[in-house]
Amino acid sequence: MSALSQRQQRILDHIKDFVRANGYAPAIRDIQRELNISSTSVVAYNLRALESKGFIRRSNNISRAIELLQQEDGEAGTGTSVPLLGVIAAGQPIPIPGETEVEDNVLVPEQIASGDKLKDVYALRVKGYSMVDALIGDGDIVLIRYQETAENGQMVAARIRDENEVTLKRIYWEGNQVRLQPANVTMDPMYYPAANVEVQGRVVGVIRSLN
Amino acid sequence: MSALSQRQQRILDHIKDFVRANGYAPAIRDIQRELNISSTSVVAYNLRALESKGFIRRSNNISRAIELLQQEDGEAGTGTSVPLLGVIAAGQPIPIPGETEVEDNVLVPEQIASGDKLKDVYALRVKGYSMVDALIGDGDIVLIRYQETAENGQMVAARIRDENEVTLKRIYWEGNQVRLQPANVTMDPMYYPAANVEVQGRVVGVIRSLN
DNA sequence: GATAAAGTAGAACACAAGTTTGCTTTGATT
DNA sequence: AATCAAAGCAAACTTGTGTTCTACTTTATC
Numbered sequence: 318m319s320a321l322s323q324r325q326q327r328i329l330d331h332i333k334d335f336v337r338a339n340g341y342a343p344a345i346r347d348i349q350r351e352l353n354i355s356s357t358s359v360v361a362y363n364l365r366a367l368e369s370k371g372f373i374r375r376s377n378n379i380s381r382a383i384e385l386l387q388q389e390d391g392e393a394g395t396g397t398s399v400p401l402l403g404v405i406a407a408g409q410p411i412p413i414p415g416e417t418e419v420e421d422n423v424l425v426p427e428q429i430a431s432g433d434k435l436k437d438v439y440a441l442r443v444k445g446y447s448m449v450d451a452l453i454g455d456g457d458i459v460l461i462r463y464q465e466t467a468e469n470g471q472m473v474a475a476r477i478r479d480e481n482e483v484t485l486k487r488i489y490w491e492g493n494q495v496r497l498q499p500a501n502v503t504m505d506p507m508y509y510p511a512a513n514v515e516v517q518g519r520v521v522g523v524i525r526s527l528n
Numbered sequence: 529m530s531a532l533s534q535r536q537q538r539i540l541d542h543i544k545d546f547v548r549a550n551g552y553a554p555a556i557r558d559i560q561r562e563l564n565i566s567s568t569s570v571v572a573y574n575l576r577a578l579e580s581k582g583f584i585r586r587s588n589n590i591s592r593a594i595e596l597l598q599q600e601d602g603e604a605g606t607g608t609s610v611p612l613l614g615v616i617a618a619g620q621p622i623p624i625p626g627e628t629e630v631e632d633n634v635l636v637p638e639q640i641a642s643g644d645k646l647k648d649v650y651a652l653r654v655k656g657y658s659m660v661d662a663l664i665g666d667g668d669i670v671l672i673r674y675q676e677t678a679e680n681g682q683m684v685a686a687r688i689r690d691e692n693e694v695t696l697k698r699i700y701w702e703g704n705q706v707r708l709q710p711a712n713v714t715m716d717p718m719y720y721p722a723a724n725v726e727v728q729g730r731v732v733g734v735i736r737s738l739n
Numbered sequence: 740g741a742t743a744a745a746g747t748a749g750a751a752c753a754c755a756a757g758t759t760t761g762c763t764t765t766g767a768t769t
Numbered sequence: 770a771a772t773c774a775a776a777g778c779a780a781a782c783t784t785g786t787g788t789t790c791t792a793c794t795t796t797a798t799c
Binding site: 357 | 745746747748749750753754755756
Binding site: 526 | 550551552553555585587590591592593594595596612632634635636637638639640641660663664665668669683731732733734735736737738739
């Protein structure tokens with residue numbers, strides 16, 4: 318990566334500031350005015366340099382078509398947001414996407430999952446300690462991908478139909494029965510008829526704040 | 529929030545698609561052409577409606593100055609990214625911001641921390657099981673805020689000077705000594721002279737993928 | 740110190756793109 | 770059917786904005 322001249326650095330910084338402040342990129346004359354550059358051609362010249370060095374992308378003859386390419390630390394980046402629908406524990410109201418109030422949005426880091434695969438993901442805040450042996454504690458946010466089936470041992474949000482409750486457990490299919498196993502040595506598994514248990518999604522990620 | 533007409537909805541969708549594809553907003557004529565609308569004034573009319581309903585913001589007489597205001601689930605949102613600097617375990621090379629190669633960037637959900645407070649935060653991938661009792665497992669990403677002091681019991685990245693190693697432990701100051709305590713009942717604490725231990729930051733968040 | 744390369748200036752140009760205006764269509768209401 | 774408001778239409782208008790060209794200045798390089 319070639320180094321930037323002082324002017325190029327200032328132009329790049331100004332573009333970033335401008336985008337942050339306005340939500341769209343500056344025109345060449347905006348940059349010129351703000352940085353007290355004498356001519357638009359100077360700005361154009363340096364934008365060309367910034368483009369060839371890979372910091373921005375531009376489209377010919379199109380207004381404000383400056384796209385910032387590189388992302389530095391501490392700056393705004395883009396991610397995919399999923400709805401935080403509520404709290405999950407042993408014995409709580411049902412969270413179902415689309416049927417529940419959205420409390421908040423959670424931005425999902427790409428390290429957990431990325432892009433298009435997030436269509437059916439939602440987040441729940443964990444209440445209680447039933448999953449501590451699975452390294453999920455009270456107050457953690459779990460990301461759940463909606464799916465109606467699950468394999469043995471997967472961690473799922475499961476609804477017990479006739480009690481109308483949703484709980485976070487590992488699931489094991491045992492013939493006509495379903496074992497919902499807490500990840501906590503001090504707690505016992507619960508058994509239900511398979512027909513009475515409805516998988517509402519599988520845990521795909523965990524987010525915890527320690528502040 | 530007023531409902532959108534069919535045309536307004538299509539215009540809004542197109543703006544989102546366009547921004548995603550190009551990194552900048554469409555001009556009125558771009559929208560007109562793409563959606564086969566007969567006149568630019570129709571687009572302008574509906575943009576005005578979208579603005580008064582709070583979906584977008586526009587600036588007068590400025591090209592492509594459409595700013596998307598509302599964020600729906602599954603769409604790109606903005607967050608703050610921090611550098612993922614490497615791996616931390618018992619006995620690993622030192623990760624210090626600015627001195628190490630950046631492996632990746634991690635987008636930090638606002639639920640962990642937000643905005644300006646992220647200046648000195650970096651991320652490390654955890655290797656090993658020394659912190660499982662603190663609900664941090666192998667492969668988790670820990671977010672660490674750089675600070676040189678820590679209080680008793682806080683989870684920190686600590687460097688043992690004469691061994692030039694960094695480790696993730698709870699720290700306890702005990703007179704002239706420092707106790708570095710793993711969060712794993714099968715592991716014993718380590719003791720060092722206080723002068724030989726350097727706090728490199730405190731754990732402020734955890735991110736885990738279960739895919 | 741000559742020479743080339745990189746950067747700066749100023750102005751004119753051409754098209755991009757938002758706005759305005761007057762008119763027509765549509766659709767609901769009475 | 771008459772009415773009225775909202776929505777759509779077409780064209781003209783004005784301003785915004787990227788580009789180009791030429792000339793000049795500074796900065797490296799040998």
